[in-house]
Amino acid sequence: MKVSADNIRLSYGAEEILKSVSIGAEDKEFVGLIGPNGSGKSTLLKCIYRILKPNDGCVMLDGSPLQDMSYRSSAKKMAVVAQHNYYNFDFSVREVVLMGRSPHKKAIERDNARDYAIVDNALCTVGMERFADRSFSTLSGGEQQRVILARALAQQTPCLVLDEPTNHLDITHQLQLLKIVKNLNVTVISAIHDLNIAAMFCDRIYVLKDGIIAAEGAPREVLTRKLIKEIYQVESEVVEDSRGQMHILFT
Structure with a gap:
């Protein structure tokens, strides 16, 4: 199932949290959302799975507006694993x-x-x-x-939305859970805290910072020393292991 969020805006009082954010996931694609705390990842996901109603913009499931669907209908298309x-x-x-x-x-x-x-x-x-x-x-x-x-x-459902699903898990169960999800052959949109986990499992990554999309692309295109420095203000080194899997080392 194809999912898109188009020009999503959301404010809490005078503070604008999401500033015309657009993301998309193709059928059976694993899409990750990364970014520092407070960047808007969970807020965007809550707009997608109907906990929050955006001030502007729309969410589409296979080209149909989410707002036109009953909650029962959308629940047959999209399941959620939240943080709490x-x-x-x-x-x-x-x-x-x-x-x-x-x-x-x-x-x-x-x-x-x-x-x-x-x-x-x-x-x-x-x-x-x-x-x-x-x-x-x-x-x-x-x-x-x-x-x-x-x-x-x-x-x-043909789509899973995951809001930092591995926060409470040890490394064994982090890998086990995401391997399960990866092998389900469904569309996945997931907020991910760990950049190495994102590099390992995501087909495509969106980077959120201060309520806007700062970058988008395949893990190797997005997870660079330059971007990590810009987004997280930390130095890093990106290396490959013997199997060609990329790893991010923080220095």
């Missing part, structure tokens, strides 16, 4: 993942055997099947994030 997930009730892990099936259900329709099979498969995919009956609130931050990914997988 809080529940006021004591849900089990399986119940949290079952929430991903709600866009596919009619009002008061009960979960069926197919729903449970999809949920079990999603939990296996993220390595959380043995936690299915545990209370979600008893899990670590990293375990909760993997469950939220399972919920998004259970939603079975």
